[in-house]
Amino acid sequence: MTTTRFAPSPTGYIHVGNLRTALMNYLIARKAGGTFILRIDDTDPERSKEEYVDAIKQDLEWLGLHWDRAERQSDRLDRYAEAADKLREMGRFYEAFETPTELDLKRKKQLNMGKPPVYDRAALNLSDAEKEALRAERGNGVWRFKLDHQRIEWNDGILGDISIDAASVSDPVLIRGDGQVLYTIASVVDDTEMGVTDVVRGSDHVTNTATQIQIIEALGGTCPRFAHHSLLTGPQGEALSKRLGTLALRDLREQGVQPMALLSLMARLGSSDPVELRSDMAELIDGFDIGRFGAAPTKFDVQDLFPLTAKHLQSLPLADVADAVADAGVPTELAEPFWAMARENITTLADLKGWWELCRDGAEPLIADEDREFIAEAVVLLPEGPFDGETWGQWTSAVKEATGRKGKGLFMPLRKALTGMERGPEMAALLPLLQVIRARG
Numbered sequence: 212m213t214t215t216r217f218a219p220s221p222t223g224y225i226h227v228g229n230l231r232t233a234l235m236n237y238l239i240a241r242k243a244g245g246t247f248i249l250r251i252d253d254t255d256p257e258r259s260k261e262e263y264v265d266a267i268k269q270d271l272e273w274l275g276l277h278w279d280r281a282e283r284q285s286d287r288l289d290r291y292a293e294a295a296d297k298l299r300e301m302g303r304f305y306e307a308f309e310t311p312t313e314l315d316l317k318r319k320k321q322l323n324m325g326k327p328p329v330y331d332r333a334a335l336n337l338s339d340a341e342k343e344a345l346r347a348e349r350g351n352g353v354w355r356f357k358l359d360h361q362r363i364e365w366n367d368g369i370l371g372d373i374s375i376d377a378a379s380v381s382d383p384v385l386i387r388g389d390g391q392v393l394y395t396i397a398s399v400v401d402d403t404e405m406g407v408t409d410v411v412r413g414s415d416h417v418t419n420t421a422t423q424i425q426i427i428e429a430l431g432g433t434c435p436r437f438a439h440h441s442l443l444t445g446p447q448g449e450a451l452s453k454r455l456g457t458l459a460l461r462d463l464r465e466q467g468v469q470p471m472a473l474l475s476l477m478a479r480l481g482s483s484d485p486v487e488l489r490s491d492m493a494e495l496i497d498g499f500d501i502g503r504f505g506a507a508p509t510k511f512d513v514q515d516l517f518p519l520t521a522k523h524l525q526s527l528p529l530a531d532v533a534d535a536v537a538d539a540g541v542p543t544e545l546a547e548p549f550w551a552m553a554r555e556n557i558t559t560l561a562d563l564k565g566w567w568e569l570c571r572d573g574a575e576p577l578i579a580d581e582d583r584e585f586i587a588e589a590v591v592l593l594p595e596g597p598f599d600g601e602t603w604g605q606w607t608s609a610v611k612e613a614t615g616r617k618g619k620g621l622f623m624p625l626r627k628a629l630t631g632m633e634r635g636p637e638m639a640a641l642l643p644l645l646q647v648i649r650a651r652g
């Protein structure tokens with residue numbers, strides 16, 4: 212059965228880049244009728260925070276990306292220790308004692324000599340006595356996985372055929388000197404034991420994948436299908452990594468971005484299919500195809516989310532936004548006509564408040580000198596209340612007849628006098644909502 216996972220480290224809030232990973236994995240699982248796992252990668256006790264675990268769950272729930280199963284790596288440390296023992300027994304695991312400064316020096320030397328900065332495996336030559344001495348002096352070493360120096364190949368769901376020479380990669384450290392298990396092995400153990408069939412993640416993980424394939428094989432597991440999506444850049448192609456902190460999902464939510472707008476964009480951005488606003492998750496699932504995504508960096512412009520949000524809001528019935536309409540201060544009995552008027556004229560729900568203030572308090576009239584008399588005449592002709600959708604038509608017909616004005620010369624001064632603006636909602640829809648005028652009518 213198709214099983215995917217989203218595996219964030221709870222060291223911060225999730226952002227649009229993480230969402231891309233989460234969504235692709237979610238859609239693959241749902242499309243296949245499979246299982247979507249939320250796996251919290253919290254093997255780093257210093258950087259992992261409970262607050263972020265909660266926030267990640269809230270953000271996914273807000274988006275409607277529900278998981279079938281939740282796992283935490285911190286609950287599974289014994290499984291990783293077992294796998295480490297197995298690798299040790301196989302002779303694929305060795306202890307190394309270089310300090311970060313020593314490693315850095317080695318790298319610099321290699322680079323100076325025009326060589327790739329790959330760990331030289333010096334630790335493999337240490338005798339037991341030397342290791343003992345180093346351990347006494349420096350404490351426990353790190354544990355590295357001994358790669359098989361052959362080509363590592365896989366058919367990537369996005370990048371196509373990949374072939375990496377294992378000799379060009381350092382033997383990965385899987386356990387730190389302080390005993391902390393690192394993601395590289397924890398992830399492999401989890402993916403294998405949880406039956407993960409498809410792993411989609413960012414292309415910054417390509418080298419990890421190469422080493423993980425060898426670890427999976429060493430442990431006797433079956434490799435999942437891998438796909439690596441390109442990284443997001445800013446609208447000009449600039450690196451987004453530094454700005455991702457400001458593109459947290461909760462910030463977008465604060466700014467009024469609607470989940471469907473965000474999901475619709477992220478499910479298509481970087482693919483050869485056009486971005487289309489989808490009305491629900493079923494449509495998103497239906498229209499998703501990982502094979503349509505390309506390897507080139509994907510430009511992301513946060514501004515694209517606002518027209519999609521506006522379009523989505525326009526499609527919603529009052530029932531879906533009743534809370535927001537009430538929060539804007541609109542009385543229940545006016546909610547229906549207010550929403551019908553306002554939804555065409557907002558970018559986010561935060562704009563509702565301004566429209567309600569206009570309805571409730573009226574606006575500073577905008578009346579040109581040459582229109583003063585005309586407006587005075589028009590006010591007298593305002594029909595008796597109660598006002599409805601017909602009132603504007605009846606009133607402007609009467610004003611037209613009395614003043615001889617028509618078209619823009621008729622409508623624009625009335626609009627400006629009533630709303631203080633040159634543009635805005637349909638006046639026929641707005642007029643019955645203008646409380647000051649209603650009170651007069």
Ligand code: GLU
Binds near residue numbers: 219252394398412
């Ligand atoms: N915790 C890893 C990350 O956030 C997961 C990578 C993976 O999907 O394997 O980068």
